[in-house]
Amino acid sequence: MSTAVIIPAAGLGLRLGGETPKAFREVGGESLLVHAVRGLKAATAADLACFVIAVPAGTEDVVFKELEPYVGAARLRVVAGGAERSDSVRAALELVPMDGIDCILVHDAARSFVPPEVIERVVAAVRSGAPAVVPVIPVTDTIKRVDPGGKVVETPDRSVLVAVQTPQGFEPSLLRRAHAVEVVGVTDDAMLCERLGVAVQTVEGSEEAFKVTRPRDLLLAEWILAERRS
Numbered sequence: 001m002s003t004a005v006i007i008p009a010a011g012l013g014l015r016l017g018g019e020t021p022k023a024f025r026e027v028g029g030e031s032l033l034v035h036a037v038r039g040l041k042a043a044t045a046a047d048l049a050c051f052v053i054a055v056p057a058g059t060e061d062v063v064f065k066e067l068e069p070y071v072g073a074a075r076l077r078v079v080a081g082g083a084e085r086s087d088s089v090r091a092a093l094e095l096v097p098m099d100g101i102d103c104i105l106v107h108d109a110a111r112s113f114v115p116p117e118v119i120e121r122v123v124a125a126v127r128s129g130a131p132a133v134v135p136v137i138p139v140t141d142t143i144k145r146v147d148p149g150g151k152v153v154e155t156p157d158r159s160v161l162v163a164v165q166t167p168q169g170f171e172p173s174l175l176r177r178a179h180a181v182e183v184v185g186v187t188d189d190a191m192l193c194e195r196l197g198v199a200v201q202t203v204e205g206s207e208e209a210f211k212v213t214r215p216r217d218l219l220l221a222e223w224i225l226a227e228r229r230s
């Protein structure tokens with residue numbers, strides 16, 4: 001049995017700005033998408049058999065050619081993503097093989113520098129029987145819930161809050177069931193499983209699995225890369 005990876009990479013990167021979709025922005029001479037794929041490949045214990053990438057419509061062929069040297073044509077599928085992240089994941093999920101896969105990872109292209117041990121922890125937890133697994137880190141800010149007028153409603157106890165990263169890992173039939181229902185305002189895949197009443201397990205994430213979101217995140221990305229290459 002092996003693992004399939006879905007990489008939603010079809011976002012425009014509006015908060016990052018620039019002319020190119022975020023996944024194609026380069027750090028250290030390579031795109032964020034290539035960095036993400038390399039990071040996944042480094043997780044050798046995860047036994048990755050298949051990569052399905054959702055990209056902006058019209059870029060499928062270019063991306064296939066770019067990733068083929070890293071993944072191999074037989075293991076690579078590239079599909080046009082949708083309007084929302086969950087639409088992109090759903091489009092990719094349709095191309096994940098039904099047979100021989102005991103774990104599906106969903107990993108943001110924008111979390112391009114996730115360390116291999118995080119990926120391996122997620123896969124190991126799924127293989128140990130957890131149907132849905134997310135990597136998490138503690139939150140450092142105090143988080144408040146506010147009403148539409150901006151008034152603070154409550155301050156949850158920070159010690160029970162975590163920030164959630166990717167890759168998130170799933171038992172394949174659960175992920176298919178979770179995505180069979182269309183829900184608005186979905187920000188991650190585990191959330192869809194929670195709605196089905198499925199317990200989601202957490203494993204330790206990493207600060208290096210941060211999501212490249214705003215321009216200053218590119219500086220952090222460059223620094224991480226320079227540290228790793230030195």
Ligand code: CTP
Pocket residue numbers: 007008009010011012013014015016022023054081082083084085086088089108109110111211212213
């Ligand atoms: N994503 C996707 N399809 C979409 C929207 C997002 O595949 N319709 C992907 C992004 O490419 C990214 C991941 O989902 O790898 C996380 O999304 P986010 O960080 O929000 O990226 P963008 O949506 O591109 O950025 P922004 O929200 O700033 O426009």
Ligand code: MG
Pocket residue numbers: 011
């Ligand atoms: Mg977005």
